[in-house]
Amino acid sequence: NSNHPIAQCELGKLFYSMKIHENEMIQMFVKSADRGYADALYWLGLIFEEKKNITGLVDVNESSEISVVVSSSSRLSVAQKAFICFSLASKQLHPFATTRVGLYLLKGLGTEANSRAAIETFEKASKIGDNYAFYLLGRCYEFGEGINSLEQQSTNSLSATPSINSTKSTTNVGNLDKPTPMKSITKVKSNANINMNINPNKNR
Numbered sequence: 001n002s003n004h005p006i007a008q009c010e011l012g013k014l015f016y017s018m019k020i021h022e023n024e025m026i027q028m029f030v031k032s033a034d035r036g037y038a039d040a041l042y043w044l045g046l047i048f049e050e051k052k053n054i055t056g057l058v059d060v061n062e063s064s065e066i067s068v069v070v071s072s073s074s075r076l077s078v079a080q081k082a083f084i085c086f087s088l089a090s091k092q093l094h095p096f097a098t099t100r101v102g103l104y105l106l107k108g109l110g111t112e113a114n115s116r117a118a119i120e121t122f123e124k125a126s127k128i129g130d131n132y133a134f135y136l137l138g139r140c141y142e143f144g145e146g147i148n149s150l151e152q153q154s155t156n157s158l159s160a161t162p163s164i165n166s167t168k169s170t171t172n173v174g175n176l177d178k179p180t181p182m183k184s185i186t187k188v189k190s191n192a193n194i195n196m197n198i199n200p201n202k203n204r
Helices: 005-018 022-034 038-049 078-091 095-107 115-127 131-143 147-151
Strands: none
Touching: 005 022, 005 038, 022 038, 038 078, 038 095, 078 095, 095 115, 095 131, 115 131
């Protein structure tokens, strides 16, 4: 009742974990995100990944940063809405949201694929506290994803990493129903994209 963004977000997570009051859960996340709370923006992105109906459930200020994703007139795809939410949370240095931004950039989900930007985003996420970003970063270096463009900018990059032809992935956003951690990136043959299951760890 006090419109405290942290309390609203925590209540939303409680409803989510108990699988009850779905509309109220979404309303809590939207209200909290509307006040700029980073963790609520992150969870709102996850809710979009589950393709739950969010638009029209809560009225937000037209000048709000999230109005474009919750408006009933929005023409954005689910992936684009999720990417916007994760990006807004990442600007506030939310580590897990930052990792999601990197994954979306790497796979071309909701935004243009950009492996160089993905690596830079994983580096940022690893520095602000998400250890999983270190793993993703290591796999990118292992398979040469985005390395060539980085080598042109920094002498600290791996000089002997083989290049990989990059193509836009058609992978859809995964099913997030089960609160399981992300599965390992599948090792792929040369000249193929990194194949990753981007299901998040809901216990984060």
